[in-house]
Amino acid sequence: MRLHSAPKSGNSYKVRLLLGLLDTEYEIVNYDTKGGETHAPEYLENVNPDGKVPVLELEDGTMLPESGAILLYLAEGTPYLPEEKLERAQVWRWMFFEQYSLLLYLSRPRLWRMLGVEITAQRRAELEQLFEQGYRALGVMERHLSDREFFVGDRPTVADVALYVYPHVSPEGGYDLEGFPKVRAWLERIAALPGYVPLMPPG
Numbered sequence: 001m002r003l004h005s006a007p008k009s010g011n012s013y014k015v016r017l018l019l020g021l022l023d024t025e026y027e028i029v030n031y032d033t034k035g036g037e038t039h040a041p042e043y044l045e046n047v048n049p050d051g052k053v054p055v056l057e058l059e060d061g062t063m064l065p066e067s068g069a070i071l072l073y074l075a076e077g078t079p080y081l082p083e084e085k086l087e088r089a090q091v092w093r094w095m096f097f098e099q100y101s102l103l104l105y106l107s108r109p110r111l112w113r114m115l116g117v118e119i120t121a122q123r124r125a126e127l128e129q130l131f132e133q134g135y136r137a138l139g140v141m142e143r144h145l146s147d148r149e150f151f152v153g154d155r156p157t158v159a160d161v162a163l164y165v166y167p168h169v170s171p172e173g174g175y176d177l178e179g180f181p182k183v184r185a186w187l188e189r190i191a192a193l194p195g196y197v198p199l200m201p202p203g
């Protein structure tokens, strides 16, 4: 298997994290998304017509884009994806929540800081809205974790893997997780799992 990825991409990291937790060997091909490499004609034609990473290239050459689809594909038949119908639906529920209600609000402030974009009055107003929605979503997570250790059932699933990525780097975008002790404890629990790999190599 080969993972088409970008070093700082949170969505790519979701897949790298699961591959680490599953102790699975793979090759990695890194792209410079900032430099537009994933929009080159060869990439659009041969890897992902949507111009994004991550993409998992299977042994037979099939290209599978979308981090959620990749996580579910890799987790099938492992403890990271329950077999019971309702538990599986709960995993999807949290993965859809992550994509629609959480990701953008947490990732964009971090991306703007990473790119060093100028914070114009319009961007400042947008940031306020992003933080409002982001803190709301973190509140949903905090309440869900009030009486449980992981998002679905009593062990980690791909829902935890997907949900972990953006909150754990959200302070890089200016978020303060002080008011979310359950979320912080859960982040530590994920980081302590055997096979855990960090977003960036240490040092």
Ligand SMILES: N[C@@H](CCC(=O)N[C@@H](CS)C(=O)NCC(=O)O)C(=O)O
Residues within 6 Å of the ligand: 006, 009, 010, 011, 012, 033, 038, 039, 051, 052, 053, 054, 065, 066, 067, 068
């Ligand atoms: N829904 C997609 C989103 C993928 C995505 O937005 N990838 C970003 C990196 S985190 C990317 O490739 N950005 C480059 C671009 O859009 O040009 C997923 O979950 O995989």
